Amino acid sequence: MSYGLFGKFITNEGKRDELANILIQASEILKDNKNCLQYIISTSKSQNEVFVSEIWIDEKSHDESLNNQDLLNLIIQAKPLIKEIPESQKLSILGGKGI
Numbered sequence: 001m002s003y004g005l006f007g008k009f010i011t012n013e014g015k016r017d018e019l020a021n022i023l024i025q026a027s028e029i030l031k032d033n034k035n036c037l038q039y040i041i042s043t044s045k046s047q048n049e050v051f052v053s054e055i056w057i058d059e060k061s062h063d064e065s066l067n068n069q070d071l072l073n074l075i076i077q078a079k080p081l082i083k084e085i086p087e088s089q090k091l092s093i094l095g096g097k098g099i
Contacts, residue, residue, distance in 0.1 A: 002037060002099065003062060004091035005054040015081040016043060019050050022078045029070050035061035037099055048083070055093055 011019050023041040030036045038055035056062040065071060093099060 002093035003056045003059040004093045005052070005056075005062065006087070006089045006091060007052045007085060008087035009050045009052070009082050010084045010086060011048045011050060011081050012083045013048065016046075016048050016050055019078055019081045022074050022081070023050065023052055026071055026074050029068065029074075030065065033061075033065060036065065055099055059090075 009019060020041055020043055027039045027041065030039050035057045036054070037057065038053065040053045042051040042053070043049060044051070054062065056065075066075075
């Protein structure tokens with residue numbers, strides 16, 4: 001069974017696109033990570049919301065990805081842009097199209 005994460009970020013005013021761009025950079029870093037099956041960044045009508053959906057082969061693979069220095073640098077850049085993280089869910093992926 002795969003491991004998934006779904007998160008919602010509320011950014012500081014006017015920082016949505018900057019955060020989304022940092023997360024897109026993270027997705028580029030993860031392209032060569034065979035254990036990351038999906039990493040999708042989305043926005044909504046709100047000017048301050050960014051969503052991230054991730055699917056990994058397992059939780060350990062996700063946790064190990066956080067040891068990547070390039071990803072850690074992006075996390076450092078992203079933190080000041082985030083006002084709050086009201087929703088974050090760990091998920092057990094059962095199946096579906098695209099995985």
